[in-house]
Amino acid sequence: MNNFALPFSVESDLELGRRIAPYMVDSGGDVVIRQGEVPYSLEGEGPDGAAYQIRDRRMLIKVPDGPRYLIEDGSRITYAYTEGNGDKEVALFLLGSVWGGLCYQRGLIPLHASAIAIDGAVHAFTGHSGAGKSTLAAALAARGRQFFTDDVLILDPARLDPEPLCFTGQKDLKLWQDAITMTGAERGAPVRSVENFEKFYAIPQNESDAVVGRFANLILLFDQTNNAGPEIDQIAGGRAVTKLVSSVYRPAYANAILGRKALYEGLTKLVGRVRIYRFRRRFDPQDFDEGVAFIDKWIDEHA
Numbered sequence: 001m002n003n004f005a006l007p008f009s010v011e012s013d014l015e016l017g018r019r020i021a022p023y024m025v026d027s028g029g030d031v032v033i034r035q036g037e038v039p040y041s042l043e044g045e046g047p048d049g050a051a052y053q054i055r056d057r058r059m060l061i062k063v064p065d066g067p068r069y070l071i072e073d074g075s076r077i078t079y080a081y082t083e084g085n086g087d088k089e090v091a092l093f094l095l096g097s098v099w100g101g102l103c104y105q106r107g108l109i110p111l112h113a114s115a116i117a118i119d120g121a122v123h124a125f126t127g128h129s130g131a132g133k134s135t136l137a138a139a140l141a142a143r144g145r146q147f148f149t150d151d152v153l154i155l156d157p158a159r160l161d162p163e164p165l166c167f168t169g170q171k172d173l174k175l176w177q178d179a180i181t182m183t184g185a186e187r188g189a190p191v192r193s194v195e196n197f198e199k200f201y202a203i204p205q206n207e208s209d210a211v212v213g214r215f216a217n218l219i220l221l222f223d224q225t226n227n228a229g230p231e232i233d234q235i236a237g238g239r240a241v242t243k244l245v246s247s248v249y250r251p252a253y254a255n256a257i258l259g260r261k262a263l264y265e266g267l268t269k270l271v272g273r274v275r276i277y278r279f280r281r282r283f284d285p286q287d288f289d290e291g292v293a294f295i296d297k298w299i300d301e302h303a
Helices: 087-105 133-142 176-185 237-245 253-259 259-275 285-302
Strands: 011-012 031-035 052-054 057-064 070-074 076-080 109-116 123-125 146-149 151-155 164-169 175-176 185-192 199-203 213-224 230-235 275-281
Touching: 052 253, 057 087, 070 087, 070 275, 076 087, 087 109, 087 151, 087 253, 109 213, 109 259, 123 133, 123 146, 133 146, 133 175, 133 176, 133 285, 146 151, 175 176, 176 199, 176 285, 213 237, 213 259, 213 285, 230 237, 230 285, 237 259, 237 275, 253 259, 275 285
Parallel strands: 011 031, 031 076, 123 213, 213 275
Antiparallel strands: 052 057, 057 070, 070 076, 109 123, 109 146, 109 151, 151 164, 164 213, 175 199, 185 199, 230 275
């Protein structure tokens, strides 16, 4: 595998759309996804009702009233339908929680982040659910930046030197209707087959074909709690590592599969190679454009 290759490839008997298209191969994939028998419990590991169970190199994920998944050895995903769930529901969770579990089994660190790219340099945004990661990336794409990834940005701790590389996780956006209106992204199919569920897959205005980039900046999003305008400051060292622990995708999975020591070592290495910032701006929709213009200008000055 050359230095610019993705960390793994995938072959699947399930149509997964364009979200992980760069990872897909017809045969010989590092990861094989197939429909099959999935247990309701891993023997000796938690109650039958647990949302997920982990035993050695196996992870069982059970969606309430939804599909079940078995991830094994970082190389196999087996899925099982539940009555009332079709391919769309299976793919949704497979490319979410299951994708995160797979990455950890392979020794990778998926960040809960969306990102844009400029001349091969990736600028990523992370924060709690609802912090506006996807919306900000889509808005910057509308201003001419290249959209790089949504929801998941993958790190390989072994590939942060000599140049810190990062990898796209999901090529489609997932946006609420109001965010689509604000950013001008092209609306696609609903994310869930649920009545009045107003979240959709979307295509950004300026999409990059790149799947690998140089990790330049990681920006943590926070609400501005006073009446001040947008502001940004850099954090480093142990303080930055502590902040980033909650920004990995499914932190509980990280601790259970990768292990706390390996997680902290990987994040410490990241902090030593990539600049980490906190960006505060008001979340009120009427202040949205001001925040986007601020960070757009800031990125030009810190690219």
